[in-house]
Amino acid sequence: MISEWTLEVALILLAIGMVIAAVRGLIGPRTMDRAVAADLIFFATIGFVALIGLRTNIEALFDIILIATLLGFMAALSMARLGSGGRR
Amino acid sequence: MMSWSFRIIGFLFWYAKEFIISNYTVTAEVLRLRGRSKMRPAIIAVPAASRSDSEWTMISSLITLTPGTLTITISKEHGILYVHGMFVESREQLVAEIQEMEDRLLRAMRRVPGDLSRPTQLPVVRPLDEAGESR
């Protein structure tokens, strides 16, 4: 099947993107720069879950993706709350 | 009734087009070399015609969803959206862009378009502490 190795290449590319974003998160001078980097890492994680799910042919792939998108919202909101020190 | 549903569908197609174009421009800007950057960021106060809470929520989310423009905060009592834009040549250009989107959105959301007037004066705001501090 053609998609075997292409999925692996896709996973490697996505991992490179995550590493770049993680470096920004480590050096990012302010809290909110780190929050933006963490947000991007989360979106890459959704991609990771989708690709690994395709690779292993699991049944519940789209349920996991659906829950992951909703979880990312909570993460972004709590990081924003953390950065603003509780002010809205 | 018919024309209302057509307005909704028309808005969705128009928004999808804008979404793809702005994704392309922001991606191209990141890939461009530093010397040839076309970036002209600005934070602009845009007078808005939204009235109800759902209209404020929709317009600010849709502005943020198109990459390149970002709602930082709103002031409902003055009727102002504070929008950060990535490619802003002049104040008028970003205001026209945002207001076109808002006009289309409000025509799609309201059964009867009704009142589309906007505040004509920007509110005068002052920093609370000493004037020299504010950039």
Place this chain on the structure above:
Amino acid sequence: MEPDHIADIFGLVFIFVGIATIVISAIGLFKLPDLYLRASAVGTSAGLGVASIVFGALLMDFSGLNLVKAIIAIVAQLLTSAVGSMAIARAGYLNNALPAPITHIDELAMTRREVSGGR
């Protein structure tokens, strides 16, 4: 070529478009000078990046139920990512994150110290 194969190829194209968007916005985190511009760059991967990967996965593993779930996931992702990046930008504003000097008009500068005024 059987239709299954063609759907797989289109699915892979969409997946690679999404991955390219995510990698480019990760580069944008380094190239762009301030928080608001970085949030704009991450906005491309939040919208187009994730939506295109999910759509590609749908093409590679298509069924009626998956179609419904994928549509709900894409719509939820678009709505929540907009609210999330607005919350982050607003937290930066409340935190007095200054825009980079390249920003040529700043009409929020006057309110910058008035941290709870905008509501």
